[in-house]
Amino acid sequence: MTTELTLDDLRRQYRRDYDPYNPVPIAEHLAEMADRREKLPISYSTRGNGCWVLTRYDDISSVLRRSNRGFISFPNDPDGINTQGSEEGMVPIEIDGPRHKQFRALLDPHFAPKKVALLEDGLRDWANRLIDDWIEDGTCDFVDGFALPFPGVTVLTIMGWPLDDLHTMNAWVSTLLHGVVGGTQDETNAARGKAHGEIRQYMLDLIAARRSAPHRDDVTSAALDAEIDDKKLTDLELFDMFLLMMLAGLDTVQSVLAQSMVYLAQHPEQWDAMFATPDSLEPAIEELLRWAAPAVPTRTVVHDSVDVAGITLTKGERVHFPLAVANRDPQYYPQPDEVNFDREAKPHLAFGLGPHRCVGLHLARLELKIAFTELRRRMPKFELVSGVEPHEHLGLAWGVENVHLTFPAGTRETEGSGR
Ligand code: HEM
Secondary structure (H helix, E strand, C coil): CCCCCCHHHHHHHCECCCCCCCCCCHHHHHHHHHHHHHHCCEEEECCCCCEEEECCHHHHHHHHHCECCCEECCCCCCCCCCCCCCCCCCCCCCCCHHHHHHHHHHHHHHHCHHHHHCCHHHHHHHHHHHHHCCHHHCEEEHHHHHHCHHHHHHHHHHHCCCHHHHHHHHHHHHHHHHCCCCCCHHHHHHHHHHHHHHHHHHHHHHHHHHHCCCCCCCHHHHHHHCEECCEECCHHHHHHHHHHHHHHHHHHHHHHHHHHHHHHHHCHHHHHHCCCCCCCHHHHHHHHHHHHCCECCEEEECCCEEEECCEEEECCCEEECCHHHHCCCCCCCCCCCCCCCCCCCCCCCCCCCHHHCCCCHHHHHHHHHHHHHHHHHHCCCCEECCCCCCEEECCCECEEECCEEECCCCCCCCCCCCC
């Protein structure tokens, strides 16, 4: 039993530092995590404010299930630093307990399967408009030309925001998420500050306009009308929630789409297998979600003591776990690094588990289905442009940039996205 050890003893005994921003390819990082899983399935890293790193599916799912029962999600950051610098975290991802429940009650109905199914035709049309921006060229910057704007359109649609602002919004979000690609840290910080200021002003103006406009059946109206703890949300709370919607809805779908297309460019037989029968696509999407899971949750212990991965952690300790690592646990996924559309596997954890399980999961699945179907129809064969290397990154959502594709040019079907 390790329970008699002091916290300092445990931290020393289980010490193995962890860099959530490690500038290495995702596969290399996952190999290090596989080694950790074997040798030290729970480990302590001194980086930032210190955190425990989990690697086993069972330990990760057990912590996720214990939200509000020993763990809270604030601050949801591996370094333990609240990015907002405020007492309260991002809404709803860093809010817990009854207050979080109220936010989910407000959001969930708008993201229910039947509700998101109504968006299908509009989103399919937009997927084709985006494809038409580059289909005649025989080459595209896939992230810039599809993987980022397509989820952007989706978030704007479900929120009820003007679609004309798609490209402005995407430019802001791209700067917030990825900084100035190829620029210095100072340039990135300056650009992020400017983008944050502009998006804040944009949303505050939008909130003011929507407060005086008639109620509509969208998430924005629902949030404006909602009472949380018997009080309407302030403009800043609304801004906070809307920004999270934008970031959570964009970066994740973008990541899965871009990682998948890089993989599929290198494995054209799998691209064919995804469409082999009408029933092939859905399991293939689930397997790509398992394999490409971008999210990296962190939880904080709030009970006096909790058991995690065989040791006892005390109040204030934090645990961090990339969901891709749970999804690569060989206990449940033989040859976990291989993409295998025929797996009869345990459900993956790409959307998380427990009270914070992704609000947008039905929408995300619909987006991926539309995206892959339309890309297949318009671009049945494609490759990576030779000599242009995709660039993978870890961070608060794992992903890949600089994905340039080449394919036999096609013909336009619409007037494009208005770029
Ligand atoms: C492939 C796409 C997506 C993936 C892999 C994904 C993954 C996740 C995960 C793992 C969480 C839980 C994080 C935690 O427990 O700390 C989460 C939460 C969330 N996601 Fe997603 N997500 C995706 C798409 C979306 C979309 C399309 C939207 C909305 C437009 C969205 C909105 C949210 C929100 C609002 C939360 C916070 C939920 C809460 O705290 O109760 N996500 N997502």
